């Protein structure tokens with residue numbers, strides 16, 4: 001297949017009829033060659049189904065195989081379709097309808113499967129296989145050795161796909177319909193991120209053309225996280241998915257200031273949407289003068305009453321603000337047109353209407369009655385002018401809340417304003433009032449418990465015609481506005497009817513570590529069940545030490561004797577000191593954004609979310625808790641990053657909630 005694609009690519013220019021066709025074809029073929037690139041560490045298949053001559057149940061749309069056919073025979077399942085030189089399938093894509101049985105068939109419901117075979121593959125080498133004769137009632141479930149080996153393998157480098165071992169409860173989410181929005185609540189390591197990424201790949205397979213146009217977007221908490229997951233979709237053959245933080249997604253202006261938490265909280269509050277709406281629409285004023293305009297030959301006049309009627313009518317229709325202004329302009333031009341028709345008995349030409357639309361007196365009427373405004377301009381005016389803010393926020397924000405967001409020393413112009421990250425949500429909200437947003441086909445939102453209501457609204461504006469997958473864990477909420485209940489978030493996201501589905505089994509964190517982290521749950525004030533781990537291996541040590549730096553170096557040295565990654569996590573303000581100590585000991589620790597790989601990464605506690613390391617060393621839990629208002633939630637996140645071993649080092653007493 002690769003050879004064919006490469007040959008086509010090489011001869012593409014000569015077969016295309018014209019330069020434009022040649023370029024389009026070239027791009028398509030280059031994409032095809034890239035999609036087919038070989039990765040010697042990823043085998044072409046990981047499973048096999050021997051089907052009885054029985055109908056396959058379940059949705060039968062969009063696959064390469066005929067709909068509702070009685071299928072029998074043997075199919076290999078892999079990351080992509082592979083066909084032989086005659087176009088006959090050798091390997092079926094894991095997303096094809098027939099492959100569904102590989103993930104969902106059970107002894108109780110064999111779905112036409114006689115034997116399910118899993119292949120164990122290490123570094124591209126076939127090392128084992130495992131058969132389940134479902135027709136004879138054999139089923140391994142989570143006792144599968146190949147599954148156990150996969151989840152217990154030492155972690156190195158970025159996240160990998162889980163296509164070979166997707167579990168039934170995960171598969172149900174992965175294969176939910178495109179039109180279905182869903183919210184997944186799951187404890188750390190239950191595979192939420194994995195599910196979201198595989199769902200994106202599944203939807204792209206099933207609705208390729210539609211989603212290529214409308215787009216699929218993955219939203220994650222920060223760049224370190226996005227870097228960590230970046231390779232998963234390309235490994236599944238999906239190269240065109242946009243991955244972004246929410247700040248980058250909505251960032252129309254650079255961030256050059258930081259707000260105090262109090263101001264951030266007000267700016268992220270959904271009441272700000274109403275304040276902005278009022279501030280915007282209060283700009284409309286009723287025309288006070290008639291319009292007089294000349295076309296060179298005649299002078300035309302539109303009365304004050306007629307102008308007022310235009311503005312009132314358009315306002316009542318509730319358009320976006322900028323569209324409303326243009327609609328009002330067009331209506332005034334048609335009033336002029338009608339006068340011209342009455343006078344000459346025929347319609348003036350299109351050019352006449354265009355010229356009148358741009359005429360200075362008409363624009364002046366609009367500038368008075370329906371002034372043009374940019375999103376930045378609207379927010380700028382509101383934050384620099386306490387009186388304007390007071391009018392727009394009357395009965396919505398308290399005087400104290402208003403004082404928290406108004407600038408003490410405003411910049412002179414919107415262009416020179418020093419915007420904060422929280423201002424971005426206000427500017428985006430303003431943009432949503434002024435202009436319509438294009439809708440994305442599907443949005444996956446990871447670590448969604450930290451989205452503020454205003455951030456949710458920003459996403460809602462981008463998915464008015466699309467669906468979303470919301471992934472999160474209420475216990476890991478660390479933002480001041482963190483969700484405590486998913487129904488609220490879903491309402492702000494404009495998907496109030498989306499179901500909340502739990503994921504219950506943990507694949508990352510060993511049981512002993514989960515038990516320790518679970519002790520924090522009662523103090524986190526969230527109503528969710530404790531995490532349950534599938535893993536019985538792993539090690540946990542908690543040590544009181546005299547000198548944290550020396551102990552950290554010693555612990556990291558011990559950890560380096562094992563294969564797999566090491567994450568040293570501490571409160572943000574302690575990170576520099578720890579990095580320096582590890583460097584001095586010759587360990588060459590790397591930072592999260594380092595371009596070079598290293599075995600030891602130093603991780604500030606606030607950036608640990610969503611990441612995992614084979615061996616995690618957590619330094620001074622009390623300092624992590626003390627560093628921020630939701631410090632206990634942060635500690636819960638930090639403690640649940642370990643795949644094989646967790647070492648906790650402390651000098652101060654452990655937080656009471658952890659001691660239990």
Ligand SMILES: Nc1ncnc2c1ncn2[C@@H]1O[C@H](COP(=O)(O)OP(=O)(O)OP(=O)(O)O)[C@@H](O)[C@H]1O
Pocket residue numbers: 150151160161162165166167170186187188189190191192193194195473476507508609610611612640
């Ligand atoms: N079915 C599976 N088979 C093999 N590995 C799995 C499976 N599901 C999840 N994992 C692995 O478990 C680990 C945790 O998965 P993931 O990061 O998706 O969990 P999460 O729920 O998003 O965690 P967190 O809440 O901490 O962000 C990853 O290494 C992932 O590859």
